[in-house]
Amino acid sequence: MKSFNQHIAEKSAKLSATFPYKGAEWNDFRGLENPTEKEIVALMKKSKQKELRFVVNGDGKMWAWDTNDALHDAVIFAQTGKKYDGDYAKGVIIFFDVNSDKIYHKSGNLKVILHNSTRPASKFVFKNTTLKALAKRINAKGDERVYWTDA
Numbered sequence: 001m002k003s004f005n006q007h008i009a010e011k012s013a014k015l016s017a018t019f020p021y022k023g024a025e026w027n028d029f030r031g032l033e034n035p036t037e038k039e040i041v042a043l044m045k046k047s048k049q050k051e052l053r054f055v056v057n058g059d060g061k062m063w064a065w066d067t068n069d070a071l072h073d074a075v076i077f078a079q080t081g082k083k084y085d086g087d088y089a090k091g092v093i094i095f096f097d098v099n100s101d102k103i104y105h106k107s108g109n110l111k112v113i114l115h116n117s118t119r120p121a122s123k124f125v126f127k128n129t130t131l132k133a134l135a136k137r138i139n140a141k142g143d144e145r146v147y148w149t150d151a
Helices: 004-009 037-046 072-080 120-127 129-135
Strands: 011-017 027-033 051-056 062-066 089-096 109-114 146-150
Touching (some): 011 062, 027 037, 037 051, 037 062, 037 089, 037 109, 037 129, 051 072, 051 120, 062 072, 089 120, 109 129, 120 129, 129 146
Parallel strands (some): 109 146
Antiparallel strands (some): 011 027, 027 062, 051 089, 089 109
């Protein structure tokens, strides 16, 4: 059962993206703030390529969105007003089917690809309750297994 604070923190969010240079275009789109696994899977199924990008800050706050909507650094700058400087964990969550040769999978196990694993920011990912729960299922069997890759 979820705690009250966790329930309040999980919500659909209006996210923004822009780059830190003069004349950069501002883009608003729907995403998730502190999503549960169920919310992540639901948004993945709605997305065009069946994958999500995510960032996690030092406090464990996570934003996730459709891969086609924006890049990591643009979302970090628009949401915080600060340039990315290794102070966020960033990555991608996709569906993965071991028995399929397709590039894009519409279902299957979850695969988390952490982009900045060599920086200290990778520890931020484990401050988020959802990603921590997914990481605990790395050695599970069958449909419960989560694949985890440090790129």
